[in-house]
Amino acid sequence: AQKVTQAQTEISVVEKEDVTLDCVYETRDTTYYLFWYKQPPSGELVFLIRRNSFDEQNEISGRYSWNFQKSTSSFNFTITASQVVDSAVYFCALSSYFTGANSKLTFGKGITLSVRP
């Protein structure tokens, strides 16, 4: 069985602070994908990143960076110099590489991030 744990439920920071959102996962698969999605107040989940288990290189995209540590089964997400527009619920998700033609994701419960001006 797969499981995604986002232990932090709510985080509040002041604008321009850096913030790290934690994600720990469990899977028996040797090959899998990890995702982060953002859900702003409008409701739709917005795809941020997909990483496969082959590639442990950290990734940076603008103010966003991701730290994948296979040894600790973690895939943490850092926002540098946070902005009010970053306020949203952030979900970490996991899928097996061999789920067939569809992406059947296991989601965490989400972390509500509030960035205050």
Added chain:
Amino acid sequence: ETGVTQTPRHLVMGMTNKKSLKCEQHLGHNAMYWYKQSAKKPLELMFVYNFKEQTENNSVPSRFSPECPNSSHLFLHLHTLQPEDSALYLCASSGEFNSPLHFGNGTRLTVT
């Protein structure tokens, strides 16, 4: 129009009503999904359709009845719901193998 569109955005219904949620995707994707998002719980996958064929039913009660007439449209027919069915219902679509999901804005359903 692009992306995944869901209607209505909000729906209030009584337990004896029958209503339908609609989802349309303009991304040329082959797979469509219904997810349920309840407060304080992870998103729950309900149904998956691939090329109009249902490939996943995640033990969803029969009071939820999906319909996928083509790869661009997905419906969720609702009847005799319970108050605990109140939630945000999200539609999503995806393209090739293990590709990211594209979500709609969701329908906020309240069952009274």
